[in-house]
Amino acid sequence: MDDLIDDDGPARGRNEAEFTVSEISGAVKRTLEGTFGRIRVRGEIGRIFRARSGHLYYDIKDDRNVLACTTWKGQLTQLSVTPEEGMEVVVTGKLSGFGAQSKYNLNVDKMEVAGAGALMAMLEKRRAQLAAEGLFEPSRKQPLPFLPDVIGVITSPQGAVIRDILHRLADRFPRNVLIWPVAVQGRASAPEVANAIRGFNALPQGGPIPRPDLLIVARGGGSIEDLWGFNEEIVVRAAADSRIPLISAVGHETDTTLIDHAADHRAPTPTAAAERAVPVRADLLAAVEDLGRRQLRAAEAQVRARRQRLADLSRGLPRPAALMDRPRARTDALATRLPAALEARIGQARLRLSRVEARLTLGDRMGAERARLAALSARLDMALRDKAARARTRAATLTAALDRQGIRGFPQARRDLDRLARRLTPEPLARRATRDGTRLTTALQRLSSVAQTRQATQVARLAALDRMRESLGYERTLERGFAVVWAADTVVSDAAGARAAGQVTLQFAGDDRVDAVTGGARPAKPKSKTPPKDQGSLF
Known part of the structure; x- marks a missing residue:
């Protein structure tokens, strides 16, 4: 037994194969791919991670196990729905191994929601979330323009939807239409629709491309999976933020998507959206013609009524000659009174002049x-x-005569003569003249002072009397609402005199005069042109 064992190698007699790690990993990968091939797996989406490269990593799980899944960047556009955590889906792909981490995963290139019930539950959850943010509030909705000049249509350029919209607009009221082509189904549908809504809103007013007055987002009918792009949050937010009024026309009348809640108006079909966008031109022309006819009839009725009213009023007017009789009589009466009034005015001016002259005469005097x-x-x-x-001459003559007669022996007579001579000398006469001049100047000053004092006293008395005259004069009485009755240049003080005069003049305050006719005969033209008698004077 010991001889069969080599110190440096495996024991002799063993037949296990020896593999490297890479060989084992490659064999496992080939086994997985060869055994399972392309498979479909149902489960709930768990953790989701999107790498900077654009690849998507997530898990599919059930109540006991987890299967790692990968969707490469180029495969994301093939998915009909966007993966969300908690969504129950059926994924399709190829199972493969990843030896570097001793893991295996499913490369998914197709994803479907596992049943309509789950999809509707997710739709209801998203609708409640967006409604809580206030995106579906009626206060956010804008009124649609009555007749937009430019209409922007966001839909697929192929298919019957765009043809139905253009045909309906041409039948009702031709308008300028801008078409923004988008994908209405699949992974690219939601971002393209959202970008189209924002793009139309970004067009400037008066720019080279006209900014639409109304937007229509349209798509034909389909399953909930086909319309799922219009339930995406990015589309709903773009529709809610649109400053241009927006009509949603997605699917048939029974189809409801989240964009319908965020739009300003929801149309059951694309054709109904075109009908809501513009009125019928023929109906408008008929309404305008009817209003024009009604306006013409109303104007004609008004003219007839006013013409009849004018004719009725003209029959009640007096003859032109009769209208001129009273002004002519008043002119004649004024012409008759004019000379007397002028003379009275001259007399009053002369009286005022004499009063002023009297005030100035004392100073002149x-x-x-x-x-x-x-x-x-x-x-x-x-x-x-x-x-x-002359006295000096006479004194000299007397002195000479006395000398000749020898009266030098009479000293008294001499003294008298000398005294008389001294009195008649020029110096005493000069002093006397000076004294008399001084007395005369003093008298003149006293006379001037007395004259000025007397003049001031007389002027003050005259002013007081004039104020008394004005306060007691009849003009003040007229200001209290009374009037003076004149018959020619005579004041009438009783009713008999007024009736006898026939025509009188009523003088009111401010020298306003009004002619009046009494029951008597018209008076003859006054012969004298003397001014009216004054009320009298207090002087």
Whole structure:
């Protein structure tokens, strides 16, 4: 036995095969791929991880085991639904091993929801989540334009949907249509529809591409799996954020997707969406013609009614000649009163002028008297000088005569003569003239002061009397609502005089006058042109 055992090698007599790790991993991989091939697995999606490279890694599990799954970046567009944690699905792919980590996984290239019940449960869960965020609130919905100029249609360029929409628009009211082609089914449907909605909203006003006034998202009918792209969250959020009013026309009338709740209006079919987008042009033309006819009939009725009203009013108007009689009579009366009124106005002006002149005369008289006193003073001075000269001549003559008659022995007579001579000398006469001039100046000053005081007293008295006259005058009475009755230039103070005058003038406050006719005869034209008698004066 010992001879059969080699120290450096396996024991002799053993037949187990020896493999490397790579050989074992390769054999396991080949066994898995060869045994199972392409398989379908049903389970619940667990952990999901998306790598930076774009590959998707996730788990499919049941109540006891977990199967790792991989979908490469290039295979994601083949999936009909987007994997979500907790979703029950049926995946299809090839089972393979990964020797570097001693793992095996399923490479999935097709994914389906496991039954309509599970899909509807997921749809209801997503709808409740988005509704809680307020994306379906009626307050967010915008009113649709009555007649949009440009309509943007988001749908597949192939198929009957776009032809039905264009045909219906052409029949009702031709409009400009912009088509944004998108995939309406499959993995690429949701991002393309969302990008189309955002793209239309990003177009500037007045740009080279006209910005639509209305958007229509349309697709024909199909199963819930076929319409699943319009239930994706990215599409619902794009529809809710659209600033352009949006009509959802996905599927048939019984089909309901989440975009229907977020859109501003939901149409049961694409054809119904086109009908909701524009009115019928023929109906509008008929309505406009009917309104035009009604407007014309209403205008004609208004013209007839106003013409009849004008004719009725014209029959009630007096003759043109009768309309001119009263103004003509008033003009004649005013022409008759005009000369007397002018003379009265002149008299009043003359009276005011005389009052002003009386106020100014005292000052003029004071100046004249002052000039007269100055002239008399000059004449008095000259007269005194002449009298003194004559007295001196006379005294000299008397002195000479006395000398000749020998009266030198009479001292008293001499003294008298000397005193008379001294009185008649020029110096005393000058002093006297100065004294008299001073007295005259003082008298003139006193006279001027007395005259000014008397003038101020008289002016104040005159002003007080004038205020009393104004307060007691009849003009103040007129301001309290009374009137003066004039017959020509005479004041009428009783009813008999007014009836006898025939035509009178009523004077109110502010010298406003109104002509009136009484029961008497028309008075003759006044002969005199004297102004109306005054109420009297207090002076």
